Amino acid sequence: MQENLNDYLDNQKQLIEENLRNYLQHLSIPSQLKESMIYSLEAGGKRLRPILLFASCQAYGGNVSKTLSSAAALEMIHTYSLIHDDLPAMDDDDYRRGKPTNHKVFDEATAILAGDALLTYSFEIITNDPVLTDQQKVKLTGMMATVAGPRGMVGGQILDMEAEINPVSLEELEHIHALKTGELLQFAVFAGAYLSSATDEQLKALKDFAHYLGLIFQVQDDILDVVGDPDKIGKAIGSDELNQKSTYPKLLGIDGAIEQKQKYVNKAKEALKKADALDTTLNSLIDYFSHRDH
Amino acid sequence: MQENLNDYLDNQKQLIEENLRNYLQHLSIPSQLKESMIYSLEAGGKRLRPILLFASCQAYGGNVSKTLSSAAALEMIHTYSLIHDDLPAMDDDDYRRGKPTNHKVFDEATAILAGDALLTYSFEIITNDPVLTDQQKVKLTGMMATVAGPRGMVGGQILDMEAEINPVSLEELEHIHALKTGELLQFAVFAGAYLSSATDEQLKALKDFAHYLGLIFQVQDDILDVVGDPDKIGKAIGSDELNQKSTYPKLLGIDGAIEQKQKYVNKAKEALKKADALDTTLNSLIDYFSHRDH
Numbered sequence: 115m116q117e118n119l120n121d122y123l124d125n126q127k128q129l130i131e132e133n134l135r136n137y138l139q140h141l142s143i144p145s146q147l148k149e150s151m152i153y154s155l156e157a158g159g160k161r162l163r164p165i166l167l168f169a170s171c172q173a174y175g176g177n178v179s180k181t182l183s184s185a186a187a188l189e190m191i192h193t194y195s196l197i198h199d200d201l202p203a204m205d206d207d208d209y210r211r212g213k214p215t216n217h218k219v220f221d222e223a224t225a226i227l228a229g230d231a232l233l234t235y236s237f238e239i240i241t242n243d244p245v246l247t248d249q250q251k252v253k254l255t256g257m258m259a260t261v262a263g264p265r266g267m268v269g270g271q272i273l274d275m276e277a278e279i280n281p282v283s284l285e286e287l288e289h290i291h292a293l294k295t296g297e298l299l300q301f302a303v304f305a306g307a308y309l310s311s312a313t314d315e316q317l318k319a320l321k322d323f324a325h326y327l328g329l330i331f332q333v334q335d336d337i338l339d340v341v342g343d344p345d346k347i348g349k350a351i352g353s354d355e356l357n358q359k360s361t362y363p364k365l366l367g368i369d370g371a372i373e374q375k376q377k378y379v380n381k382a383k384e385a386l387k388k389a390d391a392l393d394t395t396l397n398s399l400i401d402y403f404s405h406r407d408h
Numbered sequence: 409m410q411e412n413l414n415d416y417l418d419n420q421k422q423l424i425e426e427n428l429r430n431y432l433q434h435l436s437i438p439s440q441l442k443e444s445m446i447y448s449l450e451a452g453g454k455r456l457r458p459i460l461l462f463a464s465c466q467a468y469g470g471n472v473s474k475t476l477s478s479a480a481a482l483e484m485i486h487t488y489s490l491i492h493d494d495l496p497a498m499d500d501d502d503y504r505r506g507k508p509t510n511h512k513v514f515d516e517a518t519a520i521l522a523g524d525a526l527l528t529y530s531f532e533i534i535t536n537d538p539v540l541t542d543q544q545k546v547k548l549t550g551m552m553a554t555v556a557g558p559r560g561m562v563g564g565q566i567l568d569m570e571a572e573i574n575p576v577s578l579e580e581l582e583h584i585h586a587l588k589t590g591e592l593l594q595f596a597v598f599a600g601a602y603l604s605s606a607t608d609e610q611l612k613a614l615k616d617f618a619h620y621l622g623l624i625f626q627v628q629d630d631i632l633d634v635v636g637d638p639d640k641i642g643k644a645i646g647s648d649e650l651n652q653k654s655t656y657p658k659l660l661g662i663d664g665a666i667e668q669k670q671k672y673v674n675k676a677k678e679a680l681k682k683a684d685a686l687d688t689t690l691n692s693l694i695d696y697f698s699h700r701d702h
Contacts, residue, residue, distance in 0.1 A: 143558040147566045151558070198524065203495075203516030222497030223569060226520065227562050230492065233524065234557035237531050241550030248542040255549055256535030263528035264437040264445070268521050272441045275517060 119398045123165060129178070130164040130185055131156075137186050137239055143231075150220045150228035151235075154193050158211045163188050166327075166399060167302040170320070173394035176310025183243035184254055184305040187236035191262050192298060194232035197225050199271070212348045233262070246309075254305055261297035270294030277360045284374075287360055288329060296328030303327075303396075312389075322385035323396070326378045330403045333375045336361040338407070340368055346408040379404050413692045417459060424458040425450075427476050428483060431533055437525075444514045444522035445529075448487050452505045457482050460621075460693060461596040464614070467688035470604025477537035478548055478599040481530035485556050486592060488526035491519050493565070506642045527556070540603075548599055555591035564588030571654040578668075581654055582623060590622030597621075597690075606683075616679035617690070620672045624697045627669045630655040632701070634662055640702040673698050 134155050141148060164185035171181045178185075200207040200215040201222060207215050217225035240246070240255050260266055270293025277290055303324040307317055338347055339354045340363050354361045362371035382400045386392050428449055435442060458479035462472045472479075494501040494509040495516060501509050511519035534540070534549050554560055564587025571584060597618040601611055632641055633648045634657045648655045656665035676694045680686050 141558065143563045144566045144570070146570070147558055147563060198520055201497075201520065203520060224566070226492055226495065226497060227565055230523075230527065231558035231562045233527060234553050234562065237549060238553035238557055241546050241553060248546045252535050252542045252545045255531060259528050259532035259535065263532055264435065264441055264525035268525045268528065269437045269441060272438045272518070272521055276438070276440070 119395070119402060122395060122398075123160075123402075126165040126168050127161045129168070130161045130189060133164075133182050133186050134189060137235075141235075146220070146224060147228060147231060150216060150224045151232055153219060154197050154216045154228065155190065155232070157213050161189060162331075162403075163192055163298055163302045166299060166396075167306040169395040169399060170303045170306025171310045172306075173391045173396050174307050174310035174312045174316070176306070180245055180309045181306055183239045183246070184258075184301075184309070187239045187258060188298065188302055188305070190232040190236040190239075191258070191267075194229040194236075195262075195267060195271075197229040197232070201225060204275075209349070250309065253308065257301055257304060261301045266293055266297035270297070278358060282360045284365055287362070287365060290360075291329055291332040292325060295332055296325055299328045299331070300324045307389075316389045316391070319385050319389035320391075323382055323389060323391075326382035326385060327400060327403055329378045330375060330382060330400065333362045333371055333378065334404060334406060336363055337368065337371055337375070339363075343407060348408065375404060413689070413696060416689060416692075417454075417696075420459040420462050421455045423462070423472070424455045424479055424483060427458075427480050431480050431529075435529075440514070440518060441522060441525060444510060444518045445526055447513060448491050448510045448522065449484065449526070451507050453487075455483065456625075456697075457486055457592055457596045460593060460690075461600040463689040463693060464597045464600025465604045466600075467685045467690050468601050468604035468606045468610070470600070474539055474603045475600055477533045477540070478552075478595075478603070481533045481552060482592065482596060482599070484526040484530040484533075485552070485561075488523040488530075489556075489561060489565075491523040491526070495519060498569075503643065544603065547602065551595055551598060555595045560587055560591035564591070572652060576654045578659055581656070581659065584654075585623055585626040586619060589626055590619055593622045593625070594618045601683075610683045610685070613679050613683035614685075617676055617683060617685075620676035620679060621694065621697055623672045624669060624676060624694065627656045627665055627672065628698060628700060630657055631662065631665055631669070633657075637701065642702065669698060 138148070138152055138155065167181055167185045167188060168178050171178050196210065197216045199205050200210060201217055208218055209215060216228060236258065237255055240258070241251050243251070262268070270290055273290045274294055277286070282290070300321065303320050304317065307320055312320070336354065339351050339361070342351050344350050362374060366374055379400060383392065383397065386397055386400070391397070432442070432446055432449065461475055461479045461482060465472050465475045490504065491510045493499050494504060495511055502512050503509060510522060530552065531549055534552070535545050537545070556562065564584055567584045568588055571580070576584070594615065597614050598611065601614055606614070630648065633645050633655070636645050638644050656668060660668055673694055677686065677691065680690055680694070685691070
C-alpha cells in the first residue's frame, strides 16, 4: 500500500508539473518576469495541493482533465504566497527547499512582482479554460478568491505575524492554521469533488475533512521542527523555537502534540466516512499527511 | 461645460467612494489588515478609472448600478498596485498625494499583504455580484486578470523598472505605458460599454480610444513633472529627471511632448467618433486628461 501511494504521488506530481510548464512556456511576457515566475514554480515541493485536488476528483469517479486549470491555479497561488512570505520584510528567508529564495536569485522588486503575477494569472487560467462551463468558472474563481484573500490565506498570514508577538491559545492557533493553510486545502478538496460528481451532502462532509487535514499538516510540521531529520526536511530544526513561533509542541509539549494529531486524524476519517470516500486515496492521504518525514 | 464636467466628476467620485466603503466595512477580517486596506483605498486620488468606467456605461445608455462591482474591483487593483509600487524595494516613496505611504503608516509586511488582499478581493467582488450573469462575471474577471497580470500591468511594471537602467525609444515608451497604465483603462472603458449596450464594432473602436487615452494620461503626467505647479500636484516636480526615468520630455523635449500629446488627442477623438460616442462625456474626458493640472 505504501509502495502504491508513493507511485501515485510520483505520477500525480509529474502530471501537475507538466501542466504548470504548459501554462507558463507559451506566455509571452517580459523575460525577467517569466524567469522569476518559473524559477519558483519549478523549485520543487511535494505538490500536495494539486495532488489532493486530483485525488478528490478521482474519489468521486471524475476525470482529472477537467481539473487541470484549477490545479495549476492553486499551485501558482501557493507559490506566490511562498515568494511573498520569504521576502526580507516578512520571514526573511534566504533558502527554501535547499535553494535560494526568489528575491535572492532575482531582486526584491522582481520577487514582489512575480508573486503578484502568479496570483493574477491563476484567475486568468481558470476563466480561459475551454473545458469548464461559465457556472463552473464563476464557482471556482469565486471560491479561489475567498480562500486566498483577506478572509482566507492573507488574513491567516496577518494573524500568524501577530502570533509571533502575542502568545495564542490552542483555539486561536487552530484558527490561524485554518486560514493560513486550511483554506487552500479546502479549495483543493472542493474543486476536485465539485468537478466530479459529488453531492451537496458529500461536499459538506468534505469541508470537515479538509479542515482536519489542514490541522494534521500543520501539527506534523511543528512536530518535525522539533524531532525531524534535518537531512530529510532540507533545513535545520528548531527554527520555530528560535523565532518564538506559536506551535503545537510549545502549547502542548511534544507528546501532547502527537496526541492532538491523532484526534485530528480520527476527525478527518470520520468526515471522510460521511463523504462516502473512506475507501479512496483521500484516506491514504490522511495517513501520509500525518506520518510524513519531510 | 467645464463647470458641468467638474460637477460630474465630483458626483461620480462620491458614488465610487461610497461604493468602496460598502465593500470594505462589512468585511470580517483581522483589524490590522482591514485598516491597512482602507487607509490606502481612502487616501484620496481622482478615481479616474471608475469614473471612466461609469462614463463609458452611460455613453451607451446603460445603468451604472450594473457596473458598481467592476468599478470597485478596478479601483482596488489600482490601489494595490500603488501600495506595492511605493515599497522600499520598488520606488521607495514615503509620501503619496501628500500622505505617508502604506508601509510608512503600517509596516512593509502589512503593506505587502494589504496589496495582496486588495488584488484577491477584487475578484471575489465581481464573482459575488448578484446583478451580473455568469457569462458577464467570466468575461469581466477574465479580462481583469489579463489586464492586471503578467501580460498587462505587472509586465509593464517590470519593463518600466528596466527602462530606468536602459534608455528606451518612443515606441518602447508607448509600449510600457500601454501595459502599465493603458491596460487598466482598457478594462474601465470595456467593462462600462460591455455592461451597457455597445455593439462589438463599438467595443473594438473603444479599444483604440482607451489606448490613446492612456498615452494622453502618461504624457501629461510627464509634462506636469517638468512644468507643473508643485502645490497642485502635491509633490515636488523634477523627480523623473532625478530618477533618470524615460519620459516624453526627455525623448522629445517639452514642446515635442506637447505636440505628441495633441497627436494622441486627435487619435482618441477619431476612435471615439468610430465608436459613435463623440457626443458623450467620454469626449470631455479626453480634454480633461489632456489639460489636467494635477
